[in-house]
Amino acid sequence: MTSPLLALFARSLREDTRLKLTYFARSGLVTVILIFMLMVDSSGGMGTGQGLGFFGTVIYVDLVFILLAGCGYFASAITEEKEEMTLGLLRMTNLNPLSILLGKSTSRLCGALLLLVAQLPFTMLAVTLGGISLGQIAAAYCTLGAFLIFLANLALLASVLCQRSAGAAALTIGALLLFFAVVPLLNWIAHLPAQFGLITEDAAWVVALEQVAEFAWKASPFTRISEVLATGFNDRAFGWQAASNLALGAGCFLLAWLGFDRFCEERPEGDPRRGVGRRRFLRSLRAGRVWQRALAWKDFYFLTGGKVWVLGKFLIYGLPLVVMACWPERLGGPPRLEAFGFMTMVIAWWVLTFELAFIAASIFKTERQGQTLSTLAVLPMSLRRIAWQKLTGTLPTLIPAASYFLIGALCASKTILEALKHFPAEKEGFSILLGFAYAGGQCVVFLYLTANLSLRLKRGALPLALGIQFLVQMFVPAMFMAMASAEGGLVLAVFATVVAIGFLHHNTFGRLEALAAEE
Amino acid sequence: MDSENVIDIQNLSHRYKTHQALSGVSFTVQRQSIHGFVGPNGAGKTTTLKILATLLKPQGSALAQPSDARCTSVQVFGQHIVTQCNNVRRRMGFMPDHFSMYRQMSVFEYLDFFGAAYGLGQAQRDKIIGDVLTLTDMAGRRDDLISGLSRGMQQRVSLARVLVHDPDLLLLDEPASGLDPRARIELMEILEELRRLGKTIFISSHILSELATLCDHVTILDRGTVKYTGSMRGLIATSDGTTATYQLTLAAEHPPTSAALAQLPGMQSVTPPLPNEARYTLTFDRAQLPLNTILQTVLAAGGPIVSFAEDVKHLNQAFMDLTEPGVGG
Incomplete structure (x- = not known):
């Protein structure tokens, strides 16, 4: 293990072994599994098929966490060195690109695989609950393991190609979307010319595209898991999905290795005036001078991209809506105004959520990374006011998505007004309002949690916050409902949400003060 | 306050x-x-x-x-x-x-x-x-x-x-x-x-x-x-009591100046300069011998003064005397 090739890899494994967090993560995962088991036990005793339900839940939770880890944990393997400008130092040593890749990414992959192995003895108990066999458990873990290897190496490739962790995470998400959406997309593309009557359905390239779509369908872990968890499964544990995922993972690793020198070379210290001429146009779109609310100005231009990016978002978000509105009659025509409005609202809502999550994850993280918290903390204003000013600077970036949401609401106004007119009064209406309050409160909890974690973790705050929120939503509402009546449970859940917001608010500012003093 | x-x-x-x-x-x-x-x-x-x-x-x-x-x-x-x-x-x-x-x-x-x-x-x-x-x-x-x-x-x-x-x-x-x-x-x-x-x-x-x-x-x-x-x-x-150490640099070695300085009351030592370097180290009683007396003596002896400054090494010595060895825990 002393060869230069494995030096970094061995060091990373040793560091992981010494980290308390490694053991907390494993214990946490096992605790979650035991809670699942407890829930299965309390809900229906040890009846037939309980094991399948329990095991299915665990496997899908694992799959969600693997997806989140791919976007956060694995995608920052190389970019974190680029951001901290330490990649050059690594390359000055005897380490070649292969050893850096093995050390930075494969060690993380080993850690994640060990997390899966750690839960194996506990999930084996599912066999005793009934409805599932050892063969199915082995096949499911083969599926997860192979997908994990593929995703880790896909994220590694993105990390090599991109300069920033956020870019690498976005590229990984984009590639994954392409991977999962490739089936319907290719099918749709393949049949598009035939629908226009340009070619026949059995044209060679249509068939070829259909075959690619078939490959993608079979390579998807979701497809494989649903097959594995079906009653009567008796296939081999190591199937086509595992083989194809491993092959894709190896391909991504190979590409990362080949592209390492090209994309990870040290950027020379350039002329400090660089980009001044090139960005003259962009700068002309800037306000130029700092606003009186200086922190808002800074975050508007340097965190969210400024006016240029707001204009860009109007175009980017508007494009799919224009396509939807101008959909050709031959392909079914555009949706009705009301349906168009609701679709726009849903898309804009998701975009808003994503943007808010990004803001929460980066609003303090950038200050922490740049070690600028101490200079902000000595300004003659409280940290709360500083945070508020920073937040107001990020809000204009939400204008495009919010505008499209309002446009959608206007298009669907007839149905919305109708629904409001028939809003149930008294008890039922109160419950619905409580439900909305709980949902809104949980959104705020999620944003606070993301911001708080970004002050504690070097990477992966957003995926971890998503994971925690996912688990909380699985257990907490059910727990409150079990403690009281439906309405009483909701009141308790809203109360707990308010307490959580208060705690996170206080804790986040406490952490900010501590970090400013630590710098 | x-x-x-x-x-x-x-x-x-x-x-x-x-x-x-x-x-x-x-x-x-x-x-x-x-x-x-x-x-x-x-x-x-x-x-x-x-x-x-x-x-x-x-x-x-x-x-x-x-x-x-x-x-x-x-x-x-x-x-x-x-x-x-x-x-x-x-x-x-x-x-x-x-x-x-x-x-x-x-x-x-x-x-x-x-x-x-x-x-x-x-x-x-x-x-x-x-x-x-x-x-x-x-x-x-x-x-x-x-x-x-x-x-x-x-x-x-x-x-x-x-x-x-x-x-x-x-x-x-x-x-x-x-x-x-x-x-x-x-x-x-x-x-x-x-x-x-x-x-x-x-x-x-x-x-x-x-x-x-x-x-x-x-x-x-x-x-x-x-x-x-x-x-x-x-x-x-604090570090040396009343003793002061100064560096006198002349344009060229000048024995009459060093001899005149050595005669001054309160002067404890006049360290001869290194070869090719006309820098003298003067150690004297600060209370007994004012700085202007030293300068007047050098000028009277015709010494071509380049600089006259306190020996910085003494500050370092003072620092070493005041602080303890090793890294503060």
Whole structure:
């Protein structure tokens, strides 16, 4: 293990072994599994098929966490060195690109695989609950393991190609979307010319595209898991999905290795005036001078991209809506105004959520990374006011998505007004309002949690916050409902949400003060 | 509180979980002075500076009056740093020991941003940014991106940022660390200029000789306790009693001068110069032999004086005598 090739890899494994967090993560995962088991036990005793339900839940939770880890944990393997400008130092040593890749990414992959192995003895108990066999458990873990290897190496490739962790995470998400959406997309593309009557359905390239779509369908872990968890499964544990995922993972690793020198070379210290001429146009779109609310100005231009990016978002978000509105009659025509409005609202809502999550994850993280918290903390204003000013600077970036949401609401106004007119009064209406309050409160909890974690973790705050929120939503509402009546449970859940917001608010500012003093 | 004192710290202690960083630290900093804050690594300098900069809250009864010697009191411009922290922050500029910059901004944007954050109007900012850029010799670089500047230039921009709201007190945490000799000298020149402009400068360093020519007063801290606080001259007196050591450099070796000096009452030794170097080391009783008598003797003997300065090695010796060996825990 002393060869230069494995030096970094061995060091990373040793560091992981010494980290308390490694053991907390494993214990946490096992605790979650035991809670699942407890829930299965309390809900229906040890009846037939309980094991399948329990095991299915665990496997899908694992799959969600693997997806989140791919976007956060694995995608920052190389970019974190680029951001901290330490990649050059690594390359000055005897380490070649292969050893850096093995050390930075494969060690993380080993850690994640060990997390899966750690839960194996506990999930084996599912066999005793009934409805599932050892063969199915082995096949499911083969599926997860192979997908994990593929995703880790896909994220590694993105990390090599991109300069920033956020870019690498976005590229990984984009590639994954392409991977999962490739089936319907290719099918749709393949049949598009035939629908226009340009070619026949059995044209060679249509068939070829259909075959690619078939490959993608079979390579998807979701497809494989649903097959594995079906009653009567008796296939081999190591199937086509595992083989194809491993092959894709190896391909991504190979590409990362080949592209390492090209994309990870040290950027020379350039002329400090660089980009001044090139960005003259962009700068002309800037306000130029700092606003009186200086922190808002800074975050508007340097965190969210400024006016240029707001204009860009109007175009980017508007494009799919224009396509939807101008959909050709031959392909079914555009949706009705009301349906168009609701679709726009849903898309804009998701975009808003994503943007808010990004803001929460980066609003303090950038200050922490740049070690600028101490200079902000000595300004003659409280940290709360500083945070508020920073937040107001990020809000204009939400204008495009919010505008499209309002446009959608206007298009669907007839149905919305109708629904409001028939809003149930008294008890039922109160419950619905409580439900909305709980949902809104949980959104705020999620944003606070993301911001708080970004002050504690070097990477992966957003995926971890998503994971925690996912688990909380699985257990907490059910727990409150079990403690009281439906309405009483909701009141308790809203109360707990308010307490959580208060705690996170206080804790986040406490952490900010501590970090400013630590710098 | 004495109005001449800008900083007044009494009995300050600070503890990090298992490590006592400061124990009963007391000292004052006079108005319009350059006060050096010296100590080895881990002595507690940065902790003290962070408390003064209002980043860390002083532990214990920090709201007591300075007259109460038993209680902790930290006052800047006569104001409590906890209860009146915003007033203190307006009159103070803090430069941490690391580069705390928005590297994607240009020099002007960076200074304009901090000017606005301190509540200055646009016209006021324009004037003061022009002034501080001239003072720090960065006027020609105002549109450059900070990320493209050298370390020395970034340090100048940091100093310009500290000055942008025209504070009366500057807290500088090891501003010369990592700078090349030329940049260090230029930085010291800027600090001299700032003193002339009426600023009070509290500057930390772990090298006493670096501050020897710059500071009027010095506080030496070791393992969280003050080992010395007072004037630079007093420091040397503390270490050597009444004995002083000076370096006399002549244009060429001049035996009559050395002979005349050796005859002076109170002169203890005149060390002969090294070959090809006309530099004499004079050790004498400070009380018995005034400096002007020495200079008059040299001139009377026809010695071609190039320089006459206190031996800096003695400051280092004083520092070594006051501080304990090893790294402060």
